[in-house]
Amino acid sequence: xxxxxxxxxxxxxxxxxxxxxxxxxxxxxxxxxxxxxxxxxxxxxxxxxxxxxxxxxxxxxxxxxxxxxxxxxxxxxxxxxxxxxxxxxxxxxxxxxxxxxxxxxxxxxxxxxxxxxxxxxxxxxxxxxxxxxxxxxxxxxxxxxxxxxxxxxxxxxxxxxxxxxxx
Amino acid sequence: xxxxxxxxxxxxxxxxxxxxxxxxxxxxxxxxxxxxxxxxxxxxxxxxxxxxxxxxxxxxxxxxxxxxxxxxxxxxxxxxxxxxxxxxxxxxxxxxxxxxxxxxxxxxxxxxxxxxxxxxxxxxxxxxxxxxxxxxxxxxxxxxxxxxxxxxxxxxxx
Numbered sequence: 011x012x013x014x015x016x017x018x019x020x021x022x023x024x025x026x027x028x029x030x031x032x033x034x035x036x037x038x039x040x041x042x043x044x045x046x047x048x049x050x051x052x053x054x055x056x057x058x059x060x061x062x063x064x065x066x067x068x069x070x071x072x073x074x075x076x077x078x079x080x081x082x083x084x085x086x087x088x089x090x091x092x093x094x095x096x097x098x099x100x101x102x103x104x105x106x107x108x109x110x111x112x113x114x115x116x117x118x119x120x121x122x123x124x125x126x127x128x129x130x131x132x133x134x135x136x137x138x139x140x141x142x143x144x145x146x147x148x149x150x151x152x153x154x155x156x157x158x159x160x161x162x163x164x165x166x167x168x169x170x171x172x173x174x175x176x177x
Numbered sequence: 178x179x180x181x182x183x184x185x186x187x188x189x190x191x192x193x194x195x196x197x198x199x200x201x202x203x204x205x206x207x208x209x210x211x212x213x214x215x216x217x218x219x220x221x222x223x224x225x226x227x228x229x230x231x232x233x234x235x236x237x238x239x240x241x242x243x244x245x246x247x248x249x250x251x252x253x254x255x256x257x258x259x260x261x262x263x264x265x266x267x268x269x270x271x272x273x274x275x276x277x278x279x280x281x282x283x284x285x286x287x288x289x290x291x292x293x294x295x296x297x298x299x300x301x302x303x304x305x306x307x308x309x310x311x312x313x314x315x316x317x318x319x320x321x322x323x324x325x326x327x328x329x330x331x332x333x334x335x
Contacts (some may be wrong), residue, residue: 077311080305080309091305093309115191115234115235116187116233116234117232117233117234117235119231134232134320134323134327135194135232135233135235136194136234146236
């Protein structure tokens with residue numbers, strides 16, 4: 011009983027504590043979602059790109075084939091539809107997925123399109139050439155091989171992610 | 178390359194490789210057939226983007242040469258020739274004028290370099306995959322125009 015006496019709280023103090031407490035909760039209730047919404051796009055991490063189903067393994071041959079695919083890319087606040095192309099072929103049982111972007115200045119390369127250079131990737135802009143495995147041909151403008159896509163094969167389907175640069 | 182800060186840096190560092198200017202010619206008109214003009218504009222912008230994507234390393238895509246449809250053709254033509262002269266003098270040995278406006282066909286022979294005229298296709302209500310097919314088909318026609326042009330001597334300006 012005596013301890014309760016020592017802790018007597020006046021009506022005024024009681025009201026102050028209660029109001030501060032309730033006010034605090036209200037302020038937090040408003041502020042937290044706001045902060046969360048503001049940070050959300052930043053927390054998601056912009057360049058995280060999901061793997062996209064591009065082709066079925068049955069379709070692939072030893073000969074590189076062109077596959078176009080599109081996916082939604084979220085770039086912080088903006089979502090856009092992106093179309094990408096990949097050259098896919100089989101090397102034994104392994105699937106190889108090359109980016110079509112010439113490593114010289116970014117034109118789009120084509121497979122086996124120039125009569126003088128059969129079985130090579132050829133860039134129509136400045137005559138850059140790449141072997142079937144994407145390695146650049148010495149003496150042509152590109153200085154590194156074609157990028158390879160991050161790749162996964164699940165249940166007979168080829169999924170591609172980001173292009174990765176090799177040196 | 179596009180007319181953007183990022184691409185222009187690449188251009189400035191690799192000028193000797195970039196010798197082709199693509200200039201879209203797009204009419205403006207709020208009096209007659211407004212929708213048809215808008216449709217022409219979007220079609221040409223879409224095709225210009227596709228060309229830029231294919232030939233990124235050798236082509237600089239300029240902001241559109243935009244003009245009022247009912248102003249005299251002679252006036253527009255001489256303005257376009259000024260653009261051509263400017264870019265030619267800055268090292269663009271090949272200039273491609275890309276348009277869906279038939280007017281330019283009438284003065285094609287008086288233009289200093291290559292006019293590519295494409296009949297506008299109604300892209301607006303098209304599903305994405307058809308749109309892609311259409312662009313691909315158009316590109317099959319356009320790619321050889323450019324690669325052949327590169328094989329031949331640049332046109333001399335007077």
